[in-house]
Amino acid sequence: MKHIQLQTVETSNSTDSSDLASTQRWMIAAITAPGGLPEGLAQALKAYNQTIEDVIIAPPGISPHSRLDIYAQGYWLRLFACLKADYPSLQRLLGEPLFEFFARAYLTNHPSRSFSLYDLGDGFSRFLRHSQSASVKSVDDGKLYFPLELAQIEQAIAASLRATGIENNDFKSVDPFNLLLGGNIEIVLPATTHLVIAHHPLSAFQTLLDGNTLTEPPETGISYICIKRHHYHVSCQEVTDWQFYSLLSAKAKTRTLLECATAAARRTHRPIHEILAQLSLWLPTAQAGSFIKLNSKNITLNPHGDE
Numbered sequence: 001m002k003h004i005q006l007q008t009v010e011t012s013n014s015t016d017s018s019d020l021a022s023t024q025r026w027m028i029a030a031i032t033a034p035g036g037l038p039e040g041l042a043q044a045l046k047a048y049n050q051t052i053e054d055v056i057i058a059p060p061g062i063s064p065h066s067r068l069d070i071y072a073q074g075y076w077l078r079l080f081a082c083l084k085a086d087y088p089s090l091q092r093l094l095g096e097p098l099f100e101f102f103a104r105a106y107l108t109n110h111p112s113r114s115f116s117l118y119d120l121g122d123g124f125s126r127f128l129r130h131s132q133s134a135s136v137k138s139v140d141d142g143k144l145y146f147p148l149e150l151a152q153i154e155q156a157i158a159a160s161l162r163a164t165g166i167e168n169n170d171f172k173s174v175d176p177f178n179l180l181l182g183g184n185i186e187i188v189l190p191a192t193t194h195l196v197i198a199h200h201p202l203s204a205f206q207t208l209l210d211g212n213t214l215t216e217p218p219e220t221g222i223s224y225i226c227i228k229r230h231h232y233h234v235s236c237q238e239v240t241d242w243q244f245y246s247l248l249s250a251k252a253k254t255r256t257l258l259e260c261a262t263a264a265a266r267r268t269h270r271p272i273h274e275i276l277a278q279l280s281l282w283l284p285t286a287q288a289g290s291f292i293k294l295n296s297k298n299i300t301l302n303p304h305g306d307e
Contacts, residue, residue, distance in 0.1 A: 026050055031072040034108035079107055086121040086158045089208040090151050125151035145199040146218055153205055156194035156227040160234045163191035166293055167232060174294055179280035185257045188293040189250045192229035202238040230290035241268050242275050
């Protein structure tokens with residue numbers, strides 16, 4: 001990439017450092033506008049009262065616009081690349097032109113505010129859901145849910161990869177019979193565990209997540225998907241409705257076994273004693289697989305069993 005020569009704008013009351021800062025702010029305004037360089041130059045002129053000719057020096061035969069446009073295009077290509085890295089399956093499903101259309105709309109409404117680009121796409125799946133009009137949602141037969149839910153799953157995978165996990169915790173295992181007898185257990189959902197309700201089976205999403213393409217329209221039907229990280233490996237697993245709502249109850253804050261069972265019983269319309277029994281038998285396995293972490297007032301419990 002060719003180097004852009006920046007012409008210092010001298011004023012009677014300015015210093016070199018203030019001129020450089022002003023030029024940097026002008027350049028940021030010029031190259032980061034969603035509408036491209038023309039829009040950015042108009043914004044920079046309005047904000048700093050400088051035209052491109054005041055700032056950019058170009059050799060004969062090359063216009064200042066052509067030189068600066070390299071940086072303007074590079075800025076957006078870098079942001080697109082970050083979103084594509086977090087949502088590779090969605091990009092393959094939509095195709096690059098349509099993906100970039102939605103990516104540009106998202107970045108226009110939610111510009112990068114962080115020094116790191118790791119969290120750039122955190123709100124992308126939410127933005128896609130909110131971009132649907134009420135009329136589209138009212139006639140949706142489930143097909144439009146698929147790319148939206150695929151985006152949710154990919155966002156959850158990226159978040160699980162980057163979150164602080166429980167791999168380094170060293171705890172003792174828990175006896176399921178202690179839970180059945182009313183053991184005082186609290187259920188903690190790690191930052192690496194995420195939950196998604198989908199209108200399609202996990203197998204349809206997994207085809208794309210594995211790098212393949214769909215050969216036929218995905219089946220429809222409510223599924224409960226848990227994204228979790230075990231030994232630094234992120235995976236997706238379909239769970240039952242009572243497992244899902246028990247985990248969901250512990251998402252906002254730590255819950256007791258009874259509180260999780262009560263929430264699951266209310267959402268699934270099943271007897272609470274039935275949910276309590278199922279949870280007591282499943283929770284040790286869930287802890288060993290890093291779905292959850294179990295805490296007790298008397299002992300600290302192992303998320304990986306006795307491995």
